[in-house]
Amino acid sequence: MYIAVKGGEPAIKASRDLLAAARRGDLNLPAIGVAQVREQMALLVGRVMAEASLYDPDLAALALVQAQGDAIEAAFLLRAYRSTLPRLAFSAPLNCDAMRPERRISAIFKDLPGGQVLGPTYDYTQRLLDFGLLRGDAPASAPPCDALAEAPSLIVNALDELSAQGLIEPALPPDGDPEPLDITRDPPRYPLPRCGRLQMLARADEGWVLGLAYSTQRGYAFTHPFAGDIRFGAVAVSLQPDELDFEIEVGEIELTECQMLNQFVGNDGAPPQFTRGYGLVFGHGERKAMAMSLLDRALRADEFGEQISSPAQQQEFALPQGDSVEASGFVQHLKLPHYVTFESELQLIRQLRQERSDRLKTEQP
Template sequence: MAYVAVKGGEEAILNSHGLVAEDRRGDPAVPELTVRQIAEQFGLAVDRVMCEGSVYDRELAALALKQAQGDAVEAIFLLRAFRTTLPRLAVSNALDTARMAIQRRVSATFKDIPGGQILGSTYEYTHRLLDFDHLDIVDCDKPKAKVADDPLDPTFPRAFDSISDEDLIEAELPEPDQSPVFDLTRDPLAMPAGRDQRLQNLARGDEGFVVGLAYSALRGYGAAHPYVGETRVGDVTIEILPEELGFSVSIGDIIVTECQMLDFFGGSEDEPARFTRGYGLSFGKSERKAMAMAIVDRSLRCREYGEEAKYPVQDEEFVLSHTDNLEAAGFVSHLTLPHYVDFQGDLQFIRQLREEHNRRLSSKEAAE
């Protein structure tokens, strides 16, 4: 359909909304995609929107993806905006990932680990070839994987617990001052940042940017030489502690991905050599994000170990100030808005500089 150009800002904006609705719907002859279809079949995209949007709700994340025509950043924007309208009813206890109902659990550090390697659902061993069978939609039962003979244990020890007693891996210890955990969703970014703030920032950060930072650390623009100590995906229970009850109660389960990276530390005058940790945790099945997050987390801890911070991935202010995809996309997109006055000012300035340059050139030629 052709549209006649309109004058007037408000009318143009309303017409633009209509065009967006048309683009979103596409060909009316094609059945409309439902929110439930997106939630069930675009699961990894939904997981990313939930993670970076800071709202664990598959239906809302799928709705945001549909409204944004599949644009993940726009969908994250929509979900975060909705989040600001929600009341905060409680603060959950820390997740106990040791009690995770495992769907996938692998370690690259040991071949044989307590409980065994659980491959689970992964694209790592698939052929990267287009499957043209997906072009045809047929009514069929849901594909089923082979059911294990025995159920998995309800708890899994960490893959590297076997060498923890030797003090070869940095111990996991609580913060000594027991200060309240920073809440990046309510308080602005503050420097210098504690590890709690850094991890929240990375969890909400743009996956592509965080992966790029991790990649830079691996390629030599950083000091990372990590091993995947353990990556696990599964259901964890959310618990809260109501004041009127005095004990914790479960309010539901969510799927999370957790990654612990081990990185070599050669020791210092005060500390012996050992493996140190980087940590990543994300909503849903977001393994790439959790792994990259763990690499960047360890890179940002360089000063804790007396290491020189000389690469971008080790620069706390650079990393934390540029991870947010909404701020980045907004800053880039705002360039399409009117900048007439600024441009005219720069245009006039360039003309002035060129006149001065020409005068200097003429004076030089006359002197010669």
């Protein structure tokens, strides 16, 4: 993001004071605490962590409080902090099939191993304002007993059986299993391999990814998606220190994973089968994970010899514009002084107007 030029220091200080007052709001009301935001605005916290590419619920909640709830500003704050952190180690690949799930659904099977685990979701609620919250009505001290039933500790992936039958493409690493790119260290060079695309989508602005994913459903790509396996829960993070010959678990993080299926009629190199789109985001973010998986599949058009005719299928359109921090900075820098540039443009317009006026005068009979 662009940084304002120096000058007008008293005015800038006054602006910061006004910002602090606006952030605090009515002094007769209790201040919002970081812990409250972390616990009661968890979906927003997850979005900020995803777009900042840093998993830390406490700092994401702090950024939201500091930014007055502006998710893009909060992601910028958190990403700026992330850039100051040393990289101590590399974690082992996460095993999302070993997720400790709070929620898991599949839209393509009525009965499946482990069953449908509805978990916490707005999918089955009425979109009506709850005026009890406005009145400050206290929630029940505990949910009904049947709501406390625990999900199975391990749920088989819903797509494993289809994969075993050869009806869906296998989920395998690329040939040679090369080390994946790191878009935070190396600038993207197009065309990007799938690992780089997924990284950019994982931290892209949710609204942008959602809009492009929606475009694929409206006919701007050759897709007919099915939600194969959507799950949210805790996944263990492990790493292997250089001095050890085994991995050690260092903690766990909450993730949302989505695998979408798309029909594929086959080609000379592959039989008819279902293909996959993949989405993975920090926190509980089903909408983002689903949209990411739709867009991931659209961006794989060249792999399957499909015609590339839509924005969602074009890497250099779909990926760079999704960076909310970069996009916000480039748009908002227009608020900074542009006196010299505008003066030159103004002089050019005056000159063109004068030339046009002179030309019209000479053309008159």
